[in-house]
Amino acid sequence: MTELLDQFEHAVVAGDADKSAGIARAIAEGALATPDEVFEHLGSAMEKVGSKYETGEYFVPEMLRSAEAVRLAIELLEPYLFTRGRDQSGVIVMGTVKGDIHNIGKNIIVLALRAAGYDVHDLGVNVSTMKFIKAVKETSCDILMLSAFTTSTKVALLDVLTALEREGLRDRVKVVSGGASHSEEFAAEVGVDAFARDVKSALAVCRELLQR
Ligand code: B12
Structure with missing residues (x-):
C-alpha cells in the first residue's frame, strides 16, 4: 500500500x-x-x-x-x-486571511476535517475580518481556523484576534492558525490557542481543543 x-x-x-x-x-x-x-x-x-x-x-x-x-x-x-466513519463533531469556520490568496493547503485541511466529521464552513481566501466575525456569530462555531501565508498577512491575523476581543467573542471560540511561513513562535506571540503545521497535527489539535 x-x-x-x-x-x-x-x-x-x-x-x-x-x-x-x-x-x-x-x-x-x-x-x-x-x-x-x-x-x-x-x-x-x-x-x-x-x-x-x-x-x-x-x-x-x-x-x-x-x-x-x-x-x-x-x-x-x-x-x-x-462514506468513511464520522467520529468527530464540532463546528469550524475556516478561511485565508485578508490580503492572502493561498488556498491549496487550506483546501486539504478543510477536506480532512470534513472527512473526520466536522461541520466546516469554508469562507475561502482574502477573507476580511468582518466576514470572519459575522461567520463566528452566525455559526456559533467551536473553532475558528485562520490560514496566513505571507509575512504581511500576519497583520490581518492579528486584526481578527483583536476584533474577536472587541466583539466579546474571544472566550467563545478557540482560534487555530497555520500556513506556510508561519511558526509556532509567531502563533504564541499573537495569542492563538493552537498552531498546526500539517493535516495530521491540525486534526489532533481540533480533537484536543474540543475535548477541553
Ligand atoms: C503555491 C504558492 C503560491 C500560489 C498560490 C496558489 C494557490 N491557489 O494557493 C501563487 C503563485 C498564486 C502564489 C502567490 C504569492 N505568493 Co506564494 N507560495 C506558494 C508556495 C510555493 C506553496 C504554498 C502551498 O500551496 N504549499 C503546499 C501546501 C499543501 O502547503 P501549505 O500551504 O503550507 O499548507 C499546509 C500547512 O501550512 C498547513 N496549513 C495551511 N493552512 C492552514 C490553516 C490552518 C488553520 C492550519 C491549522 C494549518 C494550515 O496544512 C497544509 C497541509 O499540510 C509557497 C512556498 C512554500 N514552500 O510554502 C509560496 C509562499 C507562501 N508565497 C509567498 C509569496 C511572497 C507570494 C506572493 C506575495 C508573491 C510571490 N512573489 O509569489 C503572492 C501572494 C499573493 C497573495 N496576495 O496571497 C511566500 C511568502 C513569504 C512570506 N514570508 O511572506 C512563500 C513562502 C514563498 C517564498 N518563500 O517567498 N503563491
Whole structure:
C-alpha cells in the first residue's frame, strides 16, 4: 500500500494529473488507503512542490499543474472519504486571511476535517475580518481556523484576534492558525490557542481543543 501512496505522491509532484487521478480512483474503489493516509500524502506532495518552487526548480506553471492534480484527486476521492466513519463533531469556520490568496493547503485541511466529521464552513481566501466575525456569530462555531501565508498577512491575523476581543467573542471560540511561513513562535506571540503545521497535527489539535 505504501508503494501505491508513494506513486500517488510522486504523480502529484510531477503534475501528472492522469496518473494521480487513476490512482485516486483505484484507492476510492478498492478502499486501498485510509483518509488520513491520503491527506498526509497530498499534503506532503504539495509541500515538496512548494520547496521545488522556492529553490527555482519549478515555476508557476509546474506548480499549478500539481495543484490541478490535487484538485482532481480530491474530487474523485471525496465520495469515498465521506462514506468513511464520522467520529468527530464540532463546528469550524475556516478561511485565508485578508490580503492572502493561498488556498491549496487550506483546501486539504478543510477536506480532512470534513472527512473526520466536522461541520466546516469554508469562507475561502482574502477573507476580511468582518466576514470572519459575522461567520463566528452566525455559526456559533467551536473553532475558528485562520490560514496566513505571507509575512504581511500576519497583520490581518492579528486584526481578527483583536476584533474577536472587541466583539466579546474571544472566550467563545478557540482560534487555530497555520500556513506556510508561519511558526509556532509567531502563533504564541499573537495569542492563538493552537498552531498546526500539517493535516495530521491540525486534526489532533481540533480533537484536543474540543475535548477541553
Ligand atoms: C503555491 C504558492 C503560491 C500560489 C498560490 C496558489 C494557490 N491557489 O494557493 C501563487 C503563485 C498564486 C502564489 C502567490 C504569492 N505568493 Co506564494 N507560495 C506558494 C508556495 C510555493 C506553496 C504554498 C502551498 O500551496 N504549499 C503546499 C501546501 C499543501 O502547503 P501549505 O500551504 O503550507 O499548507 C499546509 C500547512 O501550512 C498547513 N496549513 C495551511 N493552512 C492552514 C490553516 C490552518 C488553520 C492550519 C491549522 C494549518 C494550515 O496544512 C497544509 C497541509 O499540510 C509557497 C512556498 C512554500 N514552500 O510554502 C509560496 C509562499 C507562501 N508565497 C509567498 C509569496 C511572497 C507570494 C506572493 C506575495 C508573491 C510571490 N512573489 O509569489 C503572492 C501572494 C499573493 C497573495 N496576495 O496571497 C511566500 C511568502 C513569504 C512570506 N514570508 O511572506 C512563500 C513562502 C514563498 C517564498 N518563500 O517567498 N503563491
